Amino acid sequence: MFTVELTFSINGKSYEMEVDVRKSLMELLREIGYTSVKHGCGVGECGACTVLVNDVPVDSCLYLATWVNGAAVRTTEGECRDGKLSPVQDAYVQEGAVQCGFCTPGLIMNTTAFLEKNRGKEELSREEIKKGHAGNLCRCTGYQTIINAVEAARKKDVC
Numbered sequence: 001m002f003t004v005e006l007t008f009s010i011n012g013k014s015y016e017m018e019v020d021v022r023k024s025l026m027e028l029l030r031e032i033g034y035t036s037v038k039h040g041c042g043v044g045e046c047g048a049c050t051v052l053v054n055d056v057p058v059d060s061c062l063y064l065a066t067w068v069n070g071a072a073v074r075t076t077e078g079e080c081r082d083g084k085l086s087p088v089q090d091a092y093v094q095e096g097a098v099q100c101g102f103c104t105p106g107l108i109m110n111t112t113a114f115l116e117k118n119r120g121k122e123e124l125s126r127e128e129i130k131k132g133h134a135g136n137l138c139r140c141t142g143y144q145t146i147i148n149a150v151e152a153a154r155k156k157d158v159c
């Protein structure tokens with residue numbers, strides 16, 4: 001087994017560990033206990049495994065764990081603040097954008113990065129929101145409530 005020593009953080013907590021070079025970031029995160037990171041398709045199609053690496057969304061199933069050396073990883077577990085849901089998490093609940101919930105952690109992380117990137121932009125159309133979330137599939141909601149949630153979170157000037 002080939003391993004390398006990695007130093008990185010997850011939701012602000014520092015880690016230093018030996019990691020198998022063949023391991024994906026999704027596998028590593030789930031083994032450590034960040035089980036919000038879902039194993040969906042495993043081939044970069046569904047977005048259920050989306051996390052942020054240095055604030056950029058990645059499909060963690062396709063992302064080698066070794067690539068996070070020195071990086072800051074964010075998962076939805078770390079988005080709660082002072083025991084409260086983040087504005088994005090709260091908007092998903094309030095808008096009924098969650099059904100089975102399997103896609104939700106990945107969507108929330110993508111929405112968070114999307115709104116951070118577009119902060120300060122005057123107009124953000126539903127079409128732009130759709131395009132910004134094209135990499136996240138949901139089998140339950142029909143997407144309208146998800147777009148509503150992104151719009152609602154944006155109104156709160158989130159992130």
Ligand code: FES
Pocket residue numbers: 038039040041042043044045046047048049050059060061062
């Ligand atoms: S599990 Fe990673 S994109 Fe589907």
Ligand code: FES
Pocket residue numbers: 097098099100101102103104137138139140141
């Ligand atoms: S809520 Fe079920 S897959 Fe999206």
